[in-house]
Amino acid sequence: xxxxxxxxxxxxxxxxxxxxxxxxxxxxxxxxxxADGEEAIxxxxxxxxxxxxxxxxxxxxxxxxxxxxxxxxxxVLEWIRSNSEMRNLPVIILSSSxxxxxxxxxxxxxxxxxxxxxxSIRQLQEVMKEICHKWLxxxxxx
Amino acid sequence: xxxxxxxxxxxxxxxxxxxxxxxxxxxxxxxxxxxALVLVAFAIHYSFRSILGDHLVFLAFLPAALLAALFGGLxxxxxxxxxxxxxxxxxxLPPRFEFVPRGPPEFASLMIYFVTGLLGVAxxxxxxxxRERLDISESHKLELEGEVRERQxxxxxxxxxxxxxxxxxxxxxxxxxxxxxxxxxxLTALQNVLYHVAHDLRAPIRAMxxxxxxxxEDHSSHLDPMANDYAQRIQDSCRKMDDLTSDLLEYGRLGxxxxxxxxxxxxxxxxxxLAGLAGEVKSRSAQIRLNKPIPPVVCDIGIxxxxxxNFLTNALKFVDKGGSPKIEIWADTMGDNVRVNxxxxxxxxxxxxxDKIFGVFExxxxxxTFPGTGIGLxxxxxxxxxxxxxxxxxxxxxxxxxxxxxxxxxxxL
Numbered sequence: 001x002x003x004x005x006x007x008x009x010x011x012x013x014x015x016x017x018x019x020x021x022x023x024x025x026x027x028x029x030x031x032x033x034x035a036d037g038e039e040a041i042x043x044x045x046x047x048x049x050x051x052x053x054x055x056x057x058x059x060x061x062x063x064x065x066x067x068x069x070x071x072x073x074x075x076v077l078e079w080i081r082s083n084s085e086m087r088n089l090p091v092i093i094l095s096s097s098x099x100x101x102x103x104x105x106x107x108x109x110x111x112x113x114x115x116x117x118x119x120s121i122r123q124l125q126e127v128m129k130e131i132c133h134k135w136l137x138x139x140x141x142x
Numbered sequence: 143x144x145x146x147x148x149x150x151x152x153x154x155x156x157x158x159x160x161x162x163x164x165x166x167x168x169x170x171x172x173x174x175x176x177x178a179l180v181l182v183a184f185a186i187h188y189s190f191r192s193i194l195g196d197h198l199v200f201l202a203f204l205p206a207a208l209l210a211a212l213f214g215g216l217x218x219x220x221x222x223x224x225x226x227x228x229x230x231x232x233x234x235l236p237p238r239f240e241f242v243p244r245g246p247p248e249f250a251s252l253m254i255y256f257v258t259g260l261l262g263v264a265x266x267x268x269x270x271x272x273r274e275r276l277d278i279s280e281s282h283k284l285e286l287e288g289e290v291r292e293r294q295x296x297x298x299x300x301x302x303x304x305x306x307x308x309x310x311x312x313x314x315x316x317x318x319x320x321x322x323x324x325x326x327x328x329l330t331a332l333q334n335v336l337y338h339v340a341h342d343l344r345a346p347i348r349a350m351x352x353x354x355x356x357x358x359e360d361h362s363s364h365l366d367p368m369a370n371d372y373a374q375r376i377q378d379s380c381r382k383m384d385d386l387t388s389d390l391l392e393y394g395r396l397g398x399x400x401x402x403x404x405x406x407x408x409x410x411x412x413x414x415x416l417a418g419l420a421g422e423v424k425s426r427s428a429q430i431r432l433n434k435p436i437p438p439v440v441c442d443i444g445i446x447x448x449x450x451x452n453f454l455t456n457a458l459k460f461v462d463k464g465g466s467p468k469i470e471i472w473a474d475t476m477g478d479n480v481r482v483n484x485x486x487x488x489x490x491x492x493x494x495x496x497d498k499i500f501g502v503f504e505x506x507x508x509x510x511t512f513p514g515t516g517i518g519l520x521x522x523x524x525x526x527x528x529x530x531x532x533x534x535x536x537x538x539x540x541x542x543x544x545x546x547x548x549x550x551x552x553x554x555l
Contacts, residue, residue, distance in 0.1 A: 011345045011349070013345070013346075013348070013352070013353070014345060014349070017348070017349065017352045017353075020352075020356065067342075096342075096344050096345060096348075097337070099337070099395075100399075100444075117344075118348075119344075119348050119351045119352075119380070119381065119384040120351060120352070120355060121352040121355045121356060121359075124352065
């Protein structure tokens, strides 16, 4: 079973770049994407259509942008950390911002790790490799 | 009664007659009035002698002496009394035109006149003295009252101006608070803009850069050489735009970000930065020497890292083509400050540009020779100045530059 990564990002290009970076880095993971904070919560909570876990498997890792429509990354993070069933879900922040205030706030809310979106796809590949090796069971990676 | 006289209205005062009758001011006038009174008394008695007879000789002289004492004081009063005595005795008291009285009744009349007059003059003089004293205390009282009133007035004026001052101060405080609030609001708005620039503006740059990178790496075989060149230029421009955005953001953030000033041992910080630059140092075959000790300074460690990083990347970058950078870092203690020097043997800076280079977007070279955003040294200056320090440069074209920054020396760690 390939590990499932849920990527929450409102920018379609960023979603595409993460997907390509994973492929180019040779990371064999099942990448699922949502475009806003509420949808991210619906997905992990299994609301509506997401209740079908065969179609929408529960993620092994959440890759979360901070600035999201409807519900921000901070709110999603807070919701997940207040939910006892999801306490162990690794939540990795991948944001444009490297602002110390954002990093601190994310850490306080229980983010597992924090990365800044790099401008180059090669660097993004490195970031994705690091995330997967650090936070996913290495056995499930090819 | 006396107290009442001091404080009550004039109608109820004792000696109110004395209040109205004042001693004449000049000595001559006093004696003149006394003499005139005696003469008037003489004339009156002379005129009414037939009615008054020989026994009431002094009836006119006694009031004359008393009035003389009243208007002229003790000496003119006594003078009037004695002159009246002599005149009455000589001209009117039997036997007339002789000084020795006729018998015991005349002698008694003479004595009664003299003793009564003396007593009267003495009493009047005494009363005058009392009144004078009263006058003095009255004038003192008036003076004091005046002073009290004046003080009261000054106090009132003071209170009034104090009140005015307080009002003005309140108004000022209010306006300062208003202005501060509006400044805070604009600052928050600005921070908000910066935050959105960081997030939103960089997303399309990232996309352009990433996708062009993909074009060049995965699809270049489908592109002719010109298309490849264009794609490369797009990618370079994206990289530059990203650098500019992040440098501007950093420059902006340095203006308002809260600093955390602590005592920092700089040597390990510099060593860490040098380790981070190891790749570049190697590729440029640079030699960097760090001369210890570097005394501890009071600074924000994040900012000081950026400052050192900027100075060192500049020192590595600005060398003649093909030359290898030689950099020396050392510290001097200057009074309460520590000056950290970074000397290179690079291309140097002409004197007329040495002040300009610390401004935003000041570049001395084209982007192809020495790529950069032109914000690095502005970030350095702003950062060091926010920490209460100074920056500067000494340079000669062709022989290199010595950049320095000064920060407050920290007590030994």
